[in-house]
Amino acid sequence: MRAGRTKPNKWLTAQELHAHLNTSFSMSFLEELVSQTQDEHGISVNDLHLTESQPLDQGFAIFSKLHKIFRTEESIYLLTRSVIKEFAEDNVKYLELRSTPKEIPETGLTRDVYMQTMVRAVHDCEKEGLDITVRLLVSIDRRHGVEIAKIAVDLAERWMKSTKGLVLGIDFSGDPKVGDATDFIPVFLDAAERGLKLALHLEEIPLHEETKNVLRACCGHCTIRIGHGTYLHRYEPNEGHEEIEDLVVKWKIPVEACVTSNLLSKTVDRPGTHHFWYWRSKQHPVILCTDGKGVFGCLLSDEYSKVAKEFSLGREYLVNYALSTFDTIFECDEVKQRLKDNLKQFSEKEQ
Numbered sequence: 001m002r003a004g005r006t007k008p009n010k011w012l013t014a015q016e017l018h019a020h021l022n023t024s025f026s027m028s029f030l031e032e033l034v035s036q037t038q039d040e041h042g043i044s045v046n047d048l049h050l051t052e053s054q055p056l057d058q059g060f061a062i063f064s065k066l067h068k069i070f071r072t073e074e075s076i077y078l079l080t081r082s083v084i085k086e087f088a089e090d091n092v093k094y095l096e097l098r099s100t101p102k103e104i105p106e107t108g109l110t111r112d113v114y115m116q117t118m119v120r121a122v123h124d125c126e127k128e129g130l131d132i133t134v135r136l137l138v139s140i141d142r143r144h145g146v147e148i149a150k151i152a153v154d155l156a157e158r159w160m161k162s163t164k165g166l167v168l169g170i171d172f173s174g175d176p177k178v179g180d181a182t183d184f185i186p187v188f189l190d191a192a193e194r195g196l197k198l199a200l201h202l203e204e205i206p207l208h209e210e211t212k213n214v215l216r217a218c219c220g221h222c223t224i225r226i227g228h229g230t231y232l233h234r235y236e237p238n239e240g241h242e243e244i245e246d247l248v249v250k251w252k253i254p255v256e257a258c259v260t261s262n263l264l265s266k267t268v269d270r271p272g273t274h275h276f277w278y279w280r281s282k283q284h285p286v287i288l289c290t291d292g293k294g295v296f297g298c299l300l301s302d303e304y305s306k307v308a309k310e311f312s313l314g315r316e317y318l319v320n321y322a323l324s325t326f327d328t329i330f331e332c333d334e335v336k337q338r339l340k341d342n343l344k345q346f347s348e349k350e351q
């Protein structure tokens with residue numbers, strides 16, 4: 001599959017809840033930027049997306065290269081606009097876009113400028129009349145440690161207030177092999193106390209202890225979705241990890257399922273064993289997401305097509321599925337209802 005292709009697909013409207021800004025580039029935008037800045041970094045476009053399954057580490061090596069390219073206010077602005085535009089072209093009506101605010105003294109980028117730039121790009125897309133509602137999450141990179149995470153929460157709270165809710169939560173992500181999510185529990189609780197919603201990468205690889213600790217501490221106190229959750233239900237019997245699944249089910253914690261990303265990162269071996277279907281069969285909320293549509297070369301409509309083909313799902317099933325997933329967005333009930341009404345109207349018209 002070609003990375004970042006922009007074939008509009010009008011068969012379904014939906015929402016994208018797990019998209020990292022720097023890995024969600026559109027290919028045409030990346031090609032242009034790389035050709036202009038090649039002398040500075042010497043990186044080629046072909047090094048920036050996965051075309052076949054590679055271990056997760058390979059993905060993280062690519063993310064580091066991308067961070068050498070998206071280094072200026074201008075590039076973050078253009079990246080944000082092009083990412084939003086490409087989702088809108090794929091008929092995505094609601095997007096929660098997440099990113100780690102960067103400090104890059106050489107280019108004058110500060111975390112505040114980074115946030116300001118993303119917000120400006122969202123507003124400019126609104127002015128342009130793009131038919132998509134965009135909200136932002138501030139990412140905490142677990143590799144950067146707890147002190148930087150606290151800064152991210154302060155930043156998210158400040159921008160949530162000043163944008164009247166355009167920023168609505170935090171994401172916890174980064175290389176799962178580094179650090180322990182348990183250390184961040186006070187940060188998560190503090191963020192929730194301040195009114196921020198939490199999208200937490202958990203169990204992308206088997207990390208049952210930290211997941212158990214986080215869920216025990218946060219369930220009942222925070223609004224949470226789980227990113228990936230690939231190993232939530234994959235544990236050996238009698239090792240005491242059943243509690244994880246019990247908590248996820250008891251608190252109806254939605255799981256963000258990134259099928260192509262998991263396959264290309266080799267955390268799932270084939271589409272038929274993807275946990276999307278495990279949670280669907282339990283009637284537990286699970287949302288199809290792209291993760292990084294640039295790096296993983298998938299549009300959201302591709303993810304729908306992939307599961308439709310794999311699990312023989314018809315149009316009516318998918319429309320009902322998509323309608324149910326609107327309940328998992330971090331926005332208020334009024335916005336949820338508007339999105340559901342729009343999708344119902346759209347699907348009746350397109351029948």
Ligand code: 6MZ
Nearest residue numbers: 020021022023059063099100139141173174
């Ligand atoms: C964990 C991931 C990720 O924040 O610079 N990120 N973290 N697992 C994944 N699965 C493949 N994919 C992306 O976007 C890039 C950052 O998002 C996180 C990593 O921290 C990566 O550096 P931003 O916009």
